[in-house]
Amino acid sequence: MAALSAKRITKSRGLTRKVQYLMANGVTVYTGGMVCLNSSGLAIPAAAAADNRAVVGICVASVTSADATTWCEVLEGEFLMDAQTLAQDDCFKIVYADDDATVDDAQATNAPVAGRLIEFVSASSGWVRIGPQILVA
Numbered sequence: 001m002a003a004l005s006a007k008r009i010t011k012s013r014g015l016t017r018k019v020q021y022l023m024a025n026g027v028t029v030y031t032g033g034m035v036c037l038n039s040s041g042l043a044i045p046a047a048a049a050a051d052n053r054a055v056v057g058i059c060v061a062s063v064t065s066a067d068a069t070t071w072c073e074v075l076e077g078e079f080l081m082d083a084q085t086l087a088q089d090d091c092f093k094i095v096y097a098d099d100d101a102t103v104d105d106a107q108a109t110n111a112p113v114a115g116r117l118i119e120f121v122s123a124s125s126g127w128v129r130i131g132p133q134i135l136v137a
Helices: none
Strands: 012-022 034-037 043-045 055-059 071-083 094-097 102-104 113-122 125-130
Touching (some): 055 113, 055 125
Parallel strands (some): 071 102
Antiparallel strands (some): 034 043, 034 055, 094 102, 094 113
16 A cells, blocks of 8 residues: 555544644645654654654644644544454454555554554455543553
């Protein structure tokens, strides 16, 4: 899979919660893409990079940050995500963000935690609970 270059529809189910984060300067996040925080606590597209923190949500509306005063709104909740190699026995395990559109059960180098796999759909998709509460066992 590849990082987003345009908005996408990411299905959700159940209750969601909207929160917002200040964005890093000079980045674009796309509607439907996963958003994580960098080491400074600023929102960026989810990607495997040193010091990136866990995914905080799914972007509500595409936005490009011109400076450090731009906010990104995200939803926390359960989302149907594209995946690399999921299996039924991955249910309730932590999954990792390969990029802002794809999760995997195996952590690539520096890949941030995306969430917890709630329901296996196929090897290439599953329902993932995304938000800070997923790190609680």
